[in-house]
Amino acid sequence: MRFTKDHEWVALDGDVATVGITAYAAEQLGDVVFVEVPEVGKVVKTGDGLAVVESVKAASDVYAPIAGEVVEANGALSDTPETVNHAPEGDGWFAKLKVADKAAVEALMDRDAYEAFLQTL
Amino acid sequence: MTDTAQADLKRTPLYDAHVALGARMVPFAGYAMPVQYKLGVMGEHKWTRENAGLFDVSHMGQARLRGVAPQAAFEEVVPGDIIGLKPGKQRYSMLLNKKGGIIDDLMVARPDADGLFVVVNGACKENDFKVIDAELAGQVTIERLENRALLALQGPKAAEVLAAHLPAAADMAFMDSAALTAFGVDAIVSRSGYTGEDGYEISVPAEAAEAVWSLLLSDERVRPIGLGARDSLRLEAGLPLYGHDCDETTSPVEAALTFALSKRRREAGDFPGAARVRTELAGELSRVRVGLKVLEGAPAREGAEIADQGGAVVGVITSGGFSPCLGQAIAMGYVPPALAAAGTALKVIVRGKPQAAEVVAMPFVPNRYHRKA
Incomplete structure (x- = not known):
């Protein structure tokens, strides 16, 4: 699993990357009440909006940590958005992207580097 | 930051x-x-x-207003019945500008015989007391209770x-x-x-x-x-947040705060912007604050457009979010009076997508104030 400074995680399986937000991000957001996931087929560049996650108080964009085409979205979150709080780095994933540049994933922070980054916040 | x-x-x-x-x-x-x-x-x-x-x-602005007749004086800047405010009572009111726009909403009370006790919004307090001081100079002195x-x-x-x-x-x-x-x-x-x-x-x-x-x-x-x-x-609770659900451009009638307009003051027309308020009460009203339930999709938040069933934009959300007690998205916004009746079907546009919404009476959750029987 790799991480970004925007608190997204990416898990690569072959050329498909699963994307979600970290436990730290989920804790910062508070209770998630709505998630908007992308449509299958959407093509995103690194940094494009990929999903929107909403708490009682605010809407927050989730950015694509990697370029790719959406091949699957986590539709279950429309009925159970709280899964993002309960299992942010598991069942609370947002989308799976087919990626061309796998090296770009490897270039992101590993868990140790991300944990160290959190210490600086 | x-x-x-x-x-x-x-x-x-x-x-x-x-x-x-x-x-x-x-x-x-x-x-x-x-x-x-x-x-x-x-x-x-x-x-x-x-x-x-x-x-x-504690960020809110507390002050005492004192003078020979502070209640009568304060009526020059608000549309409420302040002369009729009895000892031991508090009232919700609004500072109005000359055009009837809301400078701030506030609480005014007579907790004792020491003039008036006023509490205003934190973000507005410097300007509020400047306005009160300018308008009521020579009539009241303001002691900020910082x-x-x-x-x-x-x-x-x-x-x-x-x-x-x-x-x-x-x-x-x-x-x-x-x-x-x-x-x-x-x-x-x-x-x-x-x-x-x-x-x-x-x-x-x-x-x-x-x-x-x-x-x-x-x-x-x-x-x-x-x-x-x-x-x-x-x-x-259906309560407006100043700077979002009402501001210097909105009148008490538009903001659906007519309960705070005293009958005596309305008839006398002796408060700032009284002419506009009278015209609006007579029916010349272009927009009014309503409550909305968002029936599908994402919460509609401040700035989201409101559209009619045909898709024409008719207003804007001024605050909105998820209601923890109702388990659904609710909002306040301004629409033309013709679309303000409870039950009116409207759309809210969130991130470009129209979502079904319905005008509902406020408060969204019944209030439980301790009123004397």
Whole structure:
């Protein structure tokens, strides 16, 4: 699993990357009440909006940590958005992207580097 | 935010107490304020509806207005019946500009014989008192009570909690106000708040604030509540947030605050912007604040457009979010009066997508004020 400074995680399986937000991000957001996931087929560049996650108080964009085409979205979150709080780095994933540049994933922070980054916040 | 910006923020007398409780502090009205504590917005919201929540609202502007006839004088800047405000009573009113726009909304009270006690919004207080001073120069003197903190204790258990420390509080009714000794200090207590619940607002000297805060929190029925839940609570209660749901361009009629227009004052037309208000009350109204339930999709938040069934944009959301008590998205916004009736089907446009919404009567969640029978 790799991480970004925007608190997204990416898990690569072959050329498909699963994307979600970290436990730290989920804790910062508070209770998630709505998630908007992308449509299958959407093509995103690194940094494009990929999903929107909403708490009682605010809407927050989730950015694509990697370029790719959406091949699957986590539709279950429309009925159970709280899964993002309960299992942010598991069942609370947002989308799976087919990626061309796998090296770009490897270039992101590993868990140790991300944990160290959190210490600086 | 940078450390420099953080350092520029003012602190209430309870700043250290918030930090010690693990609050997340954010800038609000020029102050570092707790947006939430460890319980989180959802938990704090529900706690307040079921138990008692304690809020630090010391950023708000407290003042005494004194003069030969401060009640009559104050009527020059607000549309309410202030002359008729009896000792021991508080009233909701608004500072209006000459065009009938709302400069701020406020509470005005007569807790004792010492003139008027006024509480205004924190973000507006500097301008408010400048306006009052300019308009009422020679008639009233303003004493800003910057050395006082303001706490709000809100929720169905607030009364029994406060009665343990202040038995007289039990005899107060909604919108009663009293200057008395509480917690061993001189306090101004009103049975009011901005959550839709029964509760109190308690003004105490700054140096006593932390002791009063800690004492109330030592009751297991009481939890500290941040600005996040304060906002979702007032939204459910249908109460407008100044600067969002009303501002200097909106009139009391547009903002659906006509209850705060005194009949005597309306007939006399003797308040700022009275001509506009009269015209609007006669039917020449282009927009009015309504409540909306969002029936599908994402919460509609401030700035989202409101469209009619044909897709034409007819208004805008001024505040909105997720209602923890209803489990669905709710909002306030402005629409033409023809589309303001409860049950009217509308659309809210969130991130480009039209979503079904419906006009509903406010409050969204029934209020539980302690009114005298």
